[in-house]
Amino acid sequence: MDYTIIDIPKITDPRGNLAVVEKASIPFAIKRVYYLYDVPSESHRGGHAHKECYTMLIAISGSFIVQLNDGKTTTEVFLNKPAKGLIVPTMVWRELTDFSSGAVCLALASHDFSEEDYIRDFDKFKSLAAAHVKS
């Protein structure tokens, strides 16, 4: 399963810690920033893949689990540290689950929004992923 955890550079300080995501620490330019908040702890989010957009997911507060599926294998990544970034590549189905109380998921995306870049149907994703592996 193709994913990468990045150590985001941070400056630790008794007055509070500072983490910085800039071009030296992320493999793409940031075009869009979005975040999930006020998520009930029983909630389940995500359920899509991207054709071209890379995403970095960060548990900027609290924790959650990211379930990844590349069409052949699945894995789970537990995120609970603000200075760890999970890079989700293209053609990987992701779902977010097991949010802790007060958790916030920060997402940094490599592309501007385009509905055409989203795959929102899992069966369609599986057939596209199979074709993607073959090509």
Add this chain to the structure above:
Amino acid sequence: MDYTIIDIPKITDPRGNLAVVEKASIPFAIKRVYYLYDVPSESHRGGHAHKECYTMLIAISGSFIVQLNDGKTTTEVFLNKPAKGLIVPTMVWRELTDFSSGAVCLALASHDFSEEDYIRDFDKFKSLAAAHVKS
């Protein structure tokens, strides 16, 4: 005092809210993302201005106060909503204070890091701000 609060577009959902910062909702391209976390509630952060870099500050979790000073007047902005972004323009000294427990300050910056762009001495800031107003 020159500052702007932006309503960040959000999609409210019982499974959690999603806020999106993209080119239509922010007056600059995002070059750098940084965030303050694990901030003790008595802490005081900030104490700098930028010559060219714009910053959007967001209370992505919890709350804090942003003290702004343009060299002539000061004001305080209380941030406590994840879908409100405070645009801090150039040549404005900012300090962050009164963090709530668990607060996280997300900052989106218009420029890559450059130490030359920072003004970290308040007296120097005041003299530069006075010259800036005259010019």
